[in-house]
Amino acid sequence: MRRFSAIIFLLCTFALAMSAQHIQRNYHNRSMSDVLIDLDKASKRYKISFIYNELEDFTVTQNVKTANIPDAIRKVIGFYPMQMTVGDSLITVECIRKSERKLIGRLIDNHNLPVEFANIQLLNPKDSSFLCGGVSNANGDFVIPCQQKQALMKVSFVGYKTICKLVPIARIGNVKMQANSYLLKGVTVEAARVVEKVDRQIIFPTKEQVKTASNGYDLLDNLSLPTIIVNRAERKVQSLKGGDVQIRINDVKASMQDVLALQPDEVTKVEFINVPGLKYGDSNLDAVINYQVRRRYAGYVGGVSTMQGTKAGFNNSDGYFKYNVKKSEFSINYSFSYRSVEERSYESLGTYHLPTGKTLHRNYLGYDSPFLYTTNNVQLGYNLSEPDKYTLNVRLNFYNHNSPVRGMNQLYQESGKANQYLQNNRKMLEQIPSLDIYYSLNMPHDQNLALNLVGTYIGTDYQYRMREYTFNKSPDESVKNAPLTDYSYDATGRKRSLIGEGTYSKNWKQMALSVGGQYNISHTDNIYVGSSNADTELKYSNLYLFTQLQGQQKWFSYQVGVGATRSSIHQGENGYSKWLFRPQVTLQAKASDRLSFKWSSKITSDIPSLSDLSELRQYSNSFEARDGNSGLKPFTGYNNTLSASWNIPLMSVYLEGNWTYYDKPIATSILPEKREDGSYLFVSKPENQKSHDYKHLLLTPEVHLIKDHLDLNLMCEYQNVKTKGLDYSHEFNYFSYGAEIRYMTGNWNIGYGAYKVEKSFWGEKTNGGEPTSNLAVTYSYKNWQFGVLGLFVFYPHGCVYKDELFNKYVQQKNKVRLADQGNMLVFAASFNFSHGRRYHTGSRKLNNSDRDNGIR
Template sequence: MKKLLMTLSLLVYCGLGCLAQIQIKGTIKDEKKAPLEFVNIQLRNTDSTMVAGTTSNTKGYFELNDVRTGSYRLTISYVGYQTQEIELNEISQSRDLGDLILQEDAFSLNGVSVTASAQHSKVDRKIVYPSERQAKVSANGVELLQQLMLPRLQVDPINNTIKVPGDGEVQLRINGVKVTVQEIRALRPDEIIRVEYHDNPGLRYGNAEIVLDYIVRRPETGGNFGVDIMQSPHVGWGNYSANMKINHKKSEFSANFWGGPRNFHGMYRDNIEDFNLGNGTELHRYEKGIPSRLKLMQQWLNVAYNLQDNNKYQLNITLNYSGYNRPISRYKGQLINRSDETDYVDMLDDNNNNEHTPSLDIYYQRNLKKEQTLILNVVGTYNKSFSDRIYQESQGDEMLTDIRNKVYGKKYSLIGEGIYEKKLANGNRWGAGLRHTHAFSNNDYINGHNYHTQMQQGQTYLYAEFKGKSGKLDYMAGIGGTRSFYRQEGNVDLYQYYTFNPRLTLKYAFTDRSYLRLRAAISNEMPSLGDLSAVEQEIDSLQIQRGNPNLDAYLHYSGTLDGEWSKGLFYAYLSVTYNYKPNAIMDEKFVEGDKIIQTWDNQKNWQRIAPMAQLRFGPIADILQFSFSGGLNHFISNGNHYRHHYSNWWLDASLSANWKNFSLMYQVMTNQNWFSGETLSGGENIQAIQLNYKWKDLRVGAGMFNPFTNDYKVQQENWNQYASSKKANYIQESAQMFFLTLSYNFSFGRHYNSAEKKVHNEDSGSGVMRTGK
């Protein structure tokens, strides 16, 4: 009995020893002995199985509790520093590892699992590394961008849009190649190494306000395939995409397709109009809309071949096709005299249009000795468009107004560019480039009169740029010169315009988590070929739209002061922007006989003052993250015969929650309106909620568009003294629109980092003057 009790006591003692609670702790510091916060610490078994993980606090301290006896490997990783591994053999008691020093390294994430999205700021861009959580819950590159919640960006994965407040251009690129949002949507999150967020793009990006460059891995052999479906079961609305990529040795073949059908039966508009013909004749009427139909199909196809030899050269050939077919866009209603509601006419405004745009892009990049790069790019584009508008006003069986405008358009364009870049010592860099764009348009306007226009337009742009650093001050200086010209058939004169385009950026970094930056630039803006057309088109019984072949190019002065600060889970960004456009091309209206003429002219000036702020908090417990952005757009529009002020407050808020394989996203965006000339163009006031479940390569989900509102509308106003209007466009199906999603992606083969194409050009304009109410 005594021996039995001793044996039991020995077993209990051994069991308690095996279950002893061991603590492992230490402090992470850099080479200057400064503490590093939010360093990723992982404790793994010798077979690499994950045991526990944590991050260092603001003092660099960490601790792992309740560790059992045994042998482990401690991995310490942090973006910008070399990963350190510590072998812990047969530990049986708590260990204090003391100060652990991490050495700086190049910014690479190979083999590092990041638990919180890491960022690194440069003078012209922010380098963002998605976290493991963000990549896991996202199905594609657009959803990953939404998870990153970057400053100023408004990401709508339901409608497939990426925008900034205002009318600024957002350029999307993959490994330096300019792409469409559909190609970003085709990206697998696990192949995305980082996102380079250029919020101060250099001169070679043209007038882009934001450039997003996804740096991705590329299979050396094998490839991948994926489909993405989003469909409403009760509304004619859907998004469908498919993509594939095959790699063999130095070659890569890829193809992408996206289609977006829309079929709504509840589209209508309400419109209040006031006319003053200047001779004492006035008309005040109200357009009361009747729900009618909108049907359209958008489609896009891309086929590409890429050849590269280790990092020596890269050849990329891409064939693109973009199609837009809107066979039905019908507004019906009654035009009611507000002074006598018994006095009304029936109105029909029926539009049918389509556009087809194929293009061929040939790109060659040669990496030379001594950190030099040469880039050549040629793009040819053909745009064929057709539009047919019928506008009628009737009273009973009597036709009072019957207008039909048909436009057949063809446009050809060629873009050629050469770029040279050279890396210097201490991270400095300089480069120069030459780009020429040439476009020809050939349009036929049939509206009771037959107009035939032939126009050409060109632009040559030469620039040079230098980036440098002095202590905590980063600077970027660029200088460019532009020669612009255009000519219309029948006009002997060739209009030429020369501009000087300097750009300067100064950025002072207080710490690696806070900076203050000043940006200033001068760019030029050209009139569109459509606005230059010497053509008249009737809008309704009282209004005529007329092009202006005497429009001049003009300059755009812009300046921005911005800064950011982050601490722990909190991030803040503040900015204020000022835009000034003297002689800006803006709309105007005037009376001619018994008609109102709507046209464009070089007005006195246009100005905008735009402060904004973004606050981001999270992720909390690697589960919850919030982002709130808001600001003001104040416009000053000084025309030759008018002066208007307009202010618009806006808000964009989003919430992201992730738990295990589930993810929830809720987003609210208020109207972001734009004012130019005498026209207020309204933005969308939308809400969206989506819940997804992801299992391996398959993800399913459900969501709702505008779940808590019934008043979705897009407003537009014109403040002209002779013909003012307040219009609101509605789509009834957009309220509580439920949809289902399914995404499936799989890949095969191993991966490596491919060379990055650094530039891509395109021409997406049709060159046609459009009309309508």
């Protein structure tokens, strides 16, 4: 009986709560009279009384979410000179400054965007005494009743130059305010200087940085973020720390096409999240870059761009178009890339120690081999949004990657043996259609619910050709004979995946809570036919749950959270299912308005790749092969970072120290395997090793030599890495440095950057990246931008990638050379066009994608 009574009580309480009236309206540039009429119709209890003509000139741009009619009226009245009287069943609204004359206008900024909550004072022209005043609303509109025929209008707002001019008391149209500096919570931020938060830096682009940029990549390059390198030609954003960088627009994970379609003058600020929280779900992220953008609500915007190289086959071309009508936005994006290299070679010098004690020296000298690929990417989008209420976003994407030629031919030399010619070529065709559906709902009391569902199909056709011939004068003559060995195979891959994610967030005045989860399920079937015959069928599922709390108390900020992942991968009877936990805490302390310290600690988890789990042997040549390992297990990382950031108007300095320890990381083991004929095959196999200990110290000073025009960025980094395997132990030390200088004046933007080759260390191998020595000169004229880019400047012999192997059985020095990319000039041109007013689509919180086909 008690249980029944409790249920009845709860149901009654719920029914009463549901029956309470909730007012939710979104008004844009509506007259006050119309708004009050609308609220009167929505009211169940009150009758609203007012004089129509008295309030007709006052406009309302406001999102109203309240529990009752009186609160709704208070919100729409705002700072207008009005008073409201509430009775039992009657509400009276009247203007308390009655006058036949009114000063009516609208405040806008340099980008024709409204300036809200600006203070407007009307002064007597004779003695500057105060007459009356008002405040602009969310649309920048203001209406101030005044008996005078003219007055001195004084307009002031933080971040803008104060306006003082004589105006008639009438309709004066738009009043433009000029940006000055940004004042945020007592911290003045000149130009594009930095505001420090617990997990991010907030950067406000300057007029020069916006003016000389034609897309999101250009603007990001102009900002010169610490630890971030932007490659304009390749449309890449890289971290100096070696991890991934995620790009977002209004909290939405953005594609390359989205960043290219970004209009720099619509960017209000850029958030550089250098301590990504648990909600991003990727433990390999070094940073998240989030553009905050104001979009259009009517009209259209579009653009085209192209880059053409002068030496190697190099072209990037893009086009986009967006059309907005009422609450909808329709969009299409297309991008095309073409690369063709003739002078590409791969060289390997190796020493092999046999178990018998014998040592062999094998050299693989590279021949120039062709390399070609094209990519096509089409994205269709539809967005239905009522800002501050809901957002529905649907994207249909089709990605095509075709690489018909990827040669790597070599001359094999070994003392005491006849030379051999190795003919190696690979072909791959990859087609990936995907459908992405996203919905976000804003609820009362500053709550949000976001849902995302992504379905992806990956079709891959892969061809691997590896043949060894007795060398006869030249490669062409050698292949006329029958091959000594043939390790060729074909692979057909089909993968289907579904990713679902949901998050709930609640904001208070000084605290925010986020709770969410993601479920990813996929089925991969890769069939290998040829020298390797196998059908690797992998079933994968991953459940990720997290909760995160963030807050601030005066000079102290914090972010704490915990995530839990359950990963399950199975190939036939082999596989694993395991729970992994990922706690994370970040603390920030401000020593002053200019100096802040930050400490972050987290536990990460990494899972094996699909290709490593495939039980398949692949031969590189008759001497070397690689196996998969279905017995791999996930491994855990412990990461601690301490950083300091110091900002003054003419300089900013970022200093970071990091220590990361991985327990039982996955790295390659190499062991000799004796064959029936007595020879040895060196087999590489991924295994869970003992540990990986990584320390680094990074310093990135930025000097503003000429304010808003000339910037110099410096970087120096020291790395210490200790790796322990099942049968090895190594220590690596490396020092790198680099610099960028950029000059912006008028319509010109000139920049040059050079960095020492970055190296990464894992297991028993060091990997070197590409050298950076790039020059960019651009000129902007109205909607056009023209530019010349210099890639690998001062590298006449081209780009060289180097790596080394330090195994006790095998020592190798490998080098890939792209000769025809040295000192390459790329000519670029872009044109953007737009028409109509701005459209604000709701910020998207989630975005997922899948590009892992599992083939190796």
